[in-house]
Amino acid sequence: MQHTHSQDTLVGLFVAASITGLFFLAMQVSNLSSFGSEDTYKVTARFSNSGGLKVKSPVSVAGVRIGRVSAISFDKETFESVVEMSIESRYDTIPEDTSATIYTAGLLGEQYINLQPGGSDEHLENGGQIEITQSAIVLEEVIGKYLFNKTEEKK
Amino acid sequence: MIDFLTQLGKTTRAAFNKLGRATFFLLHTLFGISDVIIRPRLLINQIYSVGVLTFLIITISGLFVGMVLGLQGYNILSDFGSEEALGVMVAASLVRELGPVVSGLLFAGRAGSALTAEIGLMKATEQLSGMEMMAIDPIKRIMTPRFLAGFISMPLLAALFSSVGILGGHLVGVGLLGVDDGSYWSQMQANLDFQDDIINGVIKSIVFGFVATWIAIFEGYDAIPTSEGVSRATTRTVVNSAFSILGLDFILTALMFGDQ
Known part of the structure; x- marks a missing residue:
């Protein structure tokens, strides 16, 4: 398998971008940040x-x-x-x-x-x-x- | 009449037979997970071809779907003088429905069909039998990494689709049409719940990823090993995935949001 190194980077970027997306959804879109483990x-x-x-x-x-x-x-x-x-x-x-x-x-x-x-x-x-x-x-x-x-x- | 009944019986039996084989195939695939843990390289290569190569179509479609939602939503909401609710409308429809469903359909069309064609061709060129001759289990070696890659990539892609869509809605709604920036986000935050909306959307996308990848690799494995057989299998993958995703979406929506 050639180009494995750049492939790894791309997979890493993909996963990072998607997790950022999920984070964005959790923090910015829903009220998770203002509604944590509040007493x-x-x-x-x-x-x-x-x-x-x-x-x-x-x-x-x-x-x-x-x-x-x-x-x-x-x-x-x-x-x-x-x-x-x-x-x-x-x-x-x-x-x-x-x-x-x-x-x-x-x-x-x-x-x-x-x-x-x-x-x-x-x-x-x-x-x-x-x-x-x-x-x-x-x-x-x-x-x-x-x-x-x-x-x-x-x- | 008798002919018709015989035919009907045959078709029904064939359908159940296929479902049975698909289930055993799935179990066999899942048993291969331990092999993939030993060789993570196999999985990374597949995440590249299943996930990374689908990335572009997902982000671009997400952006345009979000922009269209912003535009249409604005036109309707401005009739009622409640343009501020645009953010909720865009985000709720993306996170709950469009994100998982549209990215599932795109995933089936882009990644699922490629998987079926690849595996079908491997079968047609007797690569799978060749592996068996070398005492390598082709299901564990070929199918499991592909299945896991689809299963992992799909929720990530759906989350990306929703996020990019919400930004696209923001671009049109706030940037072009002049909805207030603060109310776009604050209404969204006030009305969307992490547990009820986001987690349920993620669950949906996990289910769709599971089903779409399962169908894709099984159709490839089950294809008649000719060029026509492979092309038919690819078509069946897209059609069956679309049906399953839309059907399951209804069931999941009824379970998740039905009692509200």
């Missing part, structure tokens, strides 16, 4: 309606994402939706009387949880629960109410 703590909140919220939906305070929804389950006793959130450990100063609201990003965007910090000196800890919650706004309900009011006014 999180879990907080739950109960909503009477969690709307279109999904696992991995963002949890944000003042527009900054501080965590993600890690699980959504249904409580068969109280008929509420129990949403578990993983919040990054470095944000450990969230007051205990914080309220959680489900908002929609834009008119058709995905739903996320917005936390409105309260004034308490006690902080939320792992396994804590957010007591004050406001459910997702279901567009159909709002339109329905509006139409209902309109017809009432006419009478």
Whole structure:
């Protein structure tokens, strides 16, 4: 086999280029770099309606994402939706009387949880629960109410 | 009518027979891995002819596929005023589907057909029987390095295809059409997941590489040792690989992304 030496170099270049590609995909394209082995703590909140919220939906305070929804389950006793959130450990100063609201990003965007910090000196800890919650706004309900009011006014 | 049934039975039996032989052939090939570990040179030569020579067609196709996605995606997304989502659209379609599938098809066309023709000609010129006469197992010596080379090269090529495609989409979307650079990348990062998207794409390309190389070397080994037989085997390689890749892609997509 002739030219073996240059062949080796080319094979090496090929493998290096491809691995760079994979690295590029992992770091630049997906959120691997910002989402490594980050420490999180879990907080739950109960909503009477969690709307279109999904696992991995963002949890944000003042527009900054501080965590993600890690699980959504249904409580068969109280008929509420129990949403578990993983919040990054470095944000450990969230007051205990914080309220959680489900908002929609834009008119058709995905739903996320917005936390409105309260004034308490006690902080939320792992396994804590957010007591004050406001459910997702279901567009159909709002339109329905509006139409209902309109017809009432006419009478 | 009876003739038809006989024919049908014959064809079905022949198909199962071939599948059986292909499976034994695959096992035999896999048993040769220990021989390749002793002689890594064989593998490197094959990675050169299977992987490196396919490199160019993969990068150029990837670039153009990405550019077309950028252009088409921009036209549609700008109707909804959400050009910022261009990055997600280009990256998701490349990483999840187009990267593995198109590079699999190109791989079958470029490397698979070359493998079949090479092995078929070796058979036609009785090189394989010659090796057997010298007590060298041609499957372990010829097929295993080629199989491993395809199996290793394909995921690498698919990753390259996706990366170059995303850069191509960036070139058209951000460079020519004026999508914001920051939102191109940040939307992509926010919506693509390493585990769900990238790893699944890599798994797909590994499966396609396995199947396409298996088909290519088996068709070559199974070819009728005439010039016509080799040409038919080469055609069958491309056709069967394309069918298998597209069929498997549906199954894998249903398994990976079906429950979301």
